[in-house]
Amino acid sequence: MTTTNRDDINRRTENRHLLRRLCAGVDSVKTVPIMRLLLAVFLAAMALLWVFRGAVFVTDAFGPLAKLFDALVQILLAVCTVVGFIAILIIMGTPWGSKRAREDLQKIGLINHAGEAPILVSKKQDKNNPRLTVWEFDPCGIPLQEWEDKQARIETALNIIIAKMVWGAGRKIIRVYAVPAESDFPALLRWNDKFLSADNFVLVLGESLLGPVTVNLAHIPHILLGGSTGSGKSVLLKLLLMQALRKGAEIYIADFKGGVDFPKVWHKKCRMCFTEADLLYTLNQLVAVLEYRKSRLAETGCPDLDAYNRATGENLPRLVFACDEVAEVLDRTGRSKEDKELLGQIENRLATIARQGRAFGIHLILATQRPDATIIPGQIRNNMDFRACGRADSVLSQIILDNTSAAEQIPKDARGRFILHDGTIFQGYLFDEGQL
Ligand SMILES: Nc1ncnc2c1ncn2[C@@H]1O[C@H](COP(=O)(O)OP(=O)(O)O)[C@@H](O)[C@H]1O
Ligand SMILES: [Mg+2]
Known part of the structure; x- marks a missing residue:
């Protein structure tokens, strides 16, 4: 590009910019009262100057010369008024900085x-x-x-x-x-019941720089959480379950850690599975409910659970199945043939719910810390569209989000800080069982 070309382009850009500032100035006069006032003050000052020009612009001339002088002063004042008016509009239309x-x-x-x-x-x-x-x-x-x-x-x-x-x-x-730049996520955001969403069936996870981060299970039915130990997965999982409970969902929880993650208070409100056999039994029940709801919806011609409840006046609840450390549960290494068979069936039921659960109000919330792609089969993983990953290495981040952003963007010492599949970073609400 030659220098003349470049100068030409620069000049055109400057002109365009000047015109835009002028238009923005006109807009601000239309919308901002103080701008109108400023402009009015300027015009009033010019009018006063015009009225008292004889006293301000004094001349010794008399006769036709004095008339000429006065005409010149009037022209000057007119030009200054127009130029000043435009200049003020341009300044008003120029953002600070x-x-x-x-x-x-x-x-x-x-x-x-x-x-x-x-x-x-x-x-x-x-x-x-x-x-x-x-x-x-x-x-x-x-x-x-x-x-x-x-x-x-x-x-x-x-x-x-x-x-x-x-x-x-x-x-x-x-x-x-x-x-x-000085602002950052607060290291700690405590859950408060007033954060609970009034919308059906919206769950709140935490806050990003853009405001609250939410997921609507009616649209995105299943949630996958990842992150290394101590990143805040269990807290986030329980935060979501607590909200689902408040909204009237039935909760099913697989907990093979002997109640470490889910103390007694959960046992009263949720259906707990402590063994693999129990888990398979529960999942079979959920799949049976799914099939039942499928036939009911087909009979009534309703596209989903909300429509069905509205049409029939029934109040079929949403069902949420949660499993913390799902990779541990599904891992078949070193297991007997019978166990492998059982785990295969568990996996199969989870895949059915993952594929079909949305319309029938049956949801999965799964969490894992294991960077092991083979553990969560594609059939399940590919149907879990809402994914959040806390502090993690690049392998785990890749498995959860299909990119390495959690490894790159979540600080090593962060707790409860997550990144979504779409790049949104948020601080999850800290919630403890006392608030259940
Ligand atoms: N949202 C949060 N805000 C602040 N601290 C948190 C948050 N979530 C978790 N923590 C802290 O991190 C610790 C580990 O959280 P936890 O959910 O058990 O991690 P993980 O299940 O990933 O191992 C918690 O005991 C708590 O002190
Ligand atoms: Mg945990």
Whole structure:
């Protein structure tokens, strides 16, 4: 690209930017009363100046010369009014720190082929989440992919933590949702019953920089949790079960650790399985319920459990089966032939629920710490669409999320910090049995 070409492009960009600032200024005058007031003060000042111009602009001339002088003063005042008016509008339409932001992005090399950095066109608080600031940029032709590749550098340059970056206004704008760099997840967020969602059947997991992280079991029926020991899986699993209980679900729990993870208080409210035989019996029951509900829904022509309950006036509850350390349960190494047969059946029932459970309100919440792909068969894993992984090595992260982001982005000392399949990081609520 020649220098003349580049200068041409730069000039056109500047003109476009000036026009946009002017339009933004007009908008802000329309919407922000203080801006209208400022403009009114300016116009009033100019009007006063015009009225008292004889006293302000004094001349010794008289006769036609004095008339000419007055005409010149009037022209000057008219020009100043128009130019000042436009200048004020442009200043009003320029977001605070826009020049600085552009220079900072230039420095980190977020530039197009003409050497231009993106232009900040507006910066405001997010309406839905006051913690977030939305920076709107004219990307000057720099694709979103490049922004994402340079995310860490943009964060340093602008002194922010980016929650997400998306296209806006028909791909003319890139919106960066961010919080100040000093902000971070609180290390501890205690569960409070007021966080319970009123929506059917939404469970709340914790908070990301974008606000609460939730999962609606009516849409995404099964949940897979991963993370190394001490990452906070069991706490999160129990947080979800507690909410499901409050919402009237029936809970089934496989606990082979002799009640270490699920103390007595759970035994009263949930159906517990302590042995493999008991587990298979329970899963058989769940599959039988699934088959029963399938035929009832088919008879009534209802697409799912909620529709069925609405149509019939019945109140069939959702059923949730939970297993912490599911890999331990399904591991067949060193087991006898009969045991292997039994485990095969358990796996088979879990796969049936994973495949068909959604419409019939039968859900799985499974957790594991074992980085062992063969342990959770594809039939189960592939149907578990909501996946969260806490602190983990890259192998476990890969198994849970199909990428290594948990190993890269969750600090080694974090507890209750998880990352979702879509990259959202959140701090889970800490919940203890006393709140059950
Ligand atoms: N959301 C959380 N916030 C803060 N601390 C947590 C959270 N979840 C777990 N912890 C801490 O981590 C410890 C281990 O959690 P746990 O759920 O038992 O881990 P895991 O099941 O992954 O081994 C808990 O005893 C608690 O002290
Ligand atoms: Mg655990």
